[in-house]
Amino acid sequence: MRNVLEIRDLRVSHRGKDIVSGIDLNLARGESLGLAGESGCGKTTTALAVMKLLPEGFRQEGSIALAPEGSDEPIRIDRRTEAGMRVVRWRHVSMVFQGAMNSLDPVKKIGFQLEEVINLHEGRSSGARQRVEELLDLVGLTAAVARRYPHQLSGGQKQRVMIALALACGPSVVIADEPTTALDVVMQAQVLQLLERLREELGLALVLISHDLGVMAETCDRIAIMYAGRIVETGPMDLVISDPQHPYTKHLLESLPVIGGERGLAPPIPGGPPAPGDPPEGCAFRPRCPYSDEICFQPPDLAEAGPDRLAACHFSPWSKWPVLSDASKGANP
Amino acid sequence: MNARWLSGKVAAAVFTLLFVIVFNFFLFRVMGDPTEQLARLPRATPEEIDKLRGQYGLDRPLMGQFADYMGDTARLDLGTSQRSRRDVVDEIWDALPWTLLLVGTGTLIATLLGTWMGVKAATRRGKKTDDALLGFNLFTYASPEYWIGILLILVFAVWLPILPSGLQVTPGAQFNSAFAEILDVAKHLILPATAMTLMLLGQYFLIMRSSMVDILTEDFITVKRATGMRWDRVVNRHAVPNALLPLVTLSAIQFGSVVAGAITIETIFSWPGLGELTFQAINDKDFPVLQGTFLIFSFGVILANLLADCLYFYLDPRVQSK
Known part of the structure; x- marks a missing residue:
């Protein structure tokens, strides 16, 4: 498999209705792909399907294959059970979630939450603490952050912690689902630059989900536009x-x-x-x-x-977009 | 723990207790002239009543009586029981361990069992386990404690006479060892403690269940699952510690109803604790004892709230930085 992630004919349905109706996506090694579209078009659903984290009542079909560095055979995510997914999640594909504000356990220290995930995938070792410091340094935070609780951090700092968490087990693919929506404009730019820098340094493949084409134009190599699933x-x-x-x-x-x-x-x-x-x-x-x-x-x-x-347009390729008069511009019945 | 925060909380508790002491004095003045009850001898003459008034200092001005009362309370002199002629402090001191034993056992089991069932129900929301647990707990929550108590006596002391129906030890029994005595008390404790547990269980369950249901929809739960963590670890290490927070506050607020329950249950099972003492005092219009038990109950509720605040401080780091 040439690509690190291949999705074929992914369908997600809820109560007989298709939320995602048959999409194909390829993600090359080290590539960054933007997944754009309005709210409710199925971007987040697609991401959760890759992680197999869809809430109860959702059905997913179609193949999702993941080929991490150095693996002989691609991992067929669609065929994995819940127990089988536990070793794939975070180890090979991790996610930066939408709501930076509530993505951390409010009663546990940052260091504990990072260490917990490292220990989970790499076994208990003395190296975890060291690794936490490296990760925090990587995302531009001081080691002292490890001793803080989530409420003691700003939104931007929390999102950096979430990025550090996503990188904790050295995944091949990181899915960032609207990683900047909860942040102010200055923080948005910083977090995006950080993601882009880390992608280059660590050779990750990144799926950036957003409704903001401006954000994507700066960071992504390729783009996929979604509409109605x-x-x-x-x-x-x-x-x-x-x-x-x-x-x-x-x-x-x-x-x-x-x-x-x-x-x-x-x-x-x-x-x-x-x-x-x-x-x-x-x-x-x-x-x-x-x-x-x-x-x-x-x-x-x-x-x-x-x-x-x-x-997916009957008229494409468009060599030239026809000029519309103001009267005809707007919704057709 | 932050010393300034703690001293603030303790000061608030002391102030509340002071208020209760003052309130207690005027409450009993409003309830009528105590000599009416004292002079229950038929045809007590006005002279005799006046003599009693003088004896008890009730002929003195109200503010003078209040000053005496405050002074005595400060010296932990709560007066003399009109029924037993013993010091109220001694009466309370005798009854307190029994109440602590009963309320402690009941609360402990109810908290552990209710919390555990709440977690189980919330993680199996909408499934049969949830329905069964919800049904059982709503039933016990809705059942009055006197009804539960009588039912327990009927089943386990009358129909299947395997447990004693009341009292704390077998009357007149001689014990060869301390262990045999403890065993006998334990046997007597089972039914009232069960009644106490069933009375409290429902609210702990309902609070824990709804709190868990809320927490399980939080983003960080999805994040923990996404990291490949086992579901039972997500629940036990991350959801439960967060869901416990409202339980701590609410159980402190609910401590007043524990006291009320203790009065009923101790009376039903003739358990010689503060509840039964209170009930007897109400029947006998034994004002000094009532005043004493009111004070000790208020003290208990205030202390429970103070402990809950401290526990909350320890459990929720967000409180610590404020």
Whole structure:
């Protein structure tokens, strides 16, 4: 297996409704992949499926294969039992969670919580304490933080601890699920730079989940855009940004504010995303798409749309986006 | 432990106790003239009543009586029982160990069992174990303690006469050894302690269960699971210590109801503790004893709250830095 992580036809359903409806994802060694999309499109669900941490009542199908450095045979996560997953989690794939504020046990010291995980995977040894200091140093915290309780740290410090925790057992893949949403702008930039630096230094593969394309453009090599439980466009970051091949991607990019550009609100995407598990017939973006046509009632395939690129739009590759008059811009019925 | 924090808490407790002592004095003045009860001899003449008033200092001005009362209380002189003519302090001193034994045993078992069942139910939420535990605990929680007590006597002392129905030792029994005596007391303790446990169990269970259910939805629980930790370790090392926090506070607040329960249960089982002493004193309108037991109960509740604060301080690091 060339890639460190390969997801094939992943489906996650809840009470018979598809939350994630058949996605393929590849993650090369040392690569950073951005997974973008609006709230409720299935980004976090995909991440939890990789960890096999979906709450009760969720069903996952499809193959997830993980090939950590030096392993002969890829680990088939989809075939692992709960007990079998315990040795895969954190050892090979770890996660930085969304809510930095509540991700640590409030009544245990930071050092204890880090050591606990190291001991869990590497057996009890005297090296754990030393390793905690190294990890804290790695994420730019002093060794004294180990003796603190979570409430004594700032949001940024807590998120750094969470990153240190994610790196504690030297995983091949780190999934960062909106790691900066709870932080202020300055902290956001610092945490992202830290993630990017660590990825390069440690040769990790990183999946960065966010709804913020601006954040991703700075850190990711490749991007996958999700909409209503499917991937609608994927490709190298710079190409996707400069020449989007799906109307949804185009809209996401246009909704970013431009520094030095015109004052005022960025144009929103008309309408709202469909409820999870309940997409409209045909192309899920059709009701919000200004370019939609009769053909869009047929579901589009994720097809080649340029070198190393895929897009799920009947009209792709778009050589030139048609200019819309103001009157026709907006949601089609 | 932070000395300043502790001294603040102790000062608050002492102040509360002082308030109770003052309140106790006026409470019993409001309840009527004690000589009415003292002079129960039929056809007591007004002269005799006046004489009694003089004896007890009840003819003195209220503030003078109050000063006497405060002075006596400070010297731990709580007066004389009108029924037994013994010092109230001695009466309380005799009854206290029995109450401590009963309340201590009941509370200990109820806390351990209730907490354990709460954890089990919360981790199996919505499943049959949860339903069964919830049903059982709601039943005991809703049952009045006198009913439970009578039912226990009926089943284990009348129908299956395997346990004594009351008292703390077999009357008139001679024991060859201390061990035999302890065994006899233990045998007498089983039923009242069970009643006490069943009375308290429900609330510990319900609080622990809901607290655990809350904690188990917290982000850090998912994080711990994601690190590959065994579920039972996540529960025991991370969820339980957090879920115990509200239990500590609530059990201190609930300590007052423990006292109320002790009065009922001790009376039913003729257990010679403070509860029975109180009940007897109420029946006999024995004001000095009542005043004494009120004081010791208040002291118990205040002490329980102080201990809960200290325990909370130890359990929750977030309190320590404030």
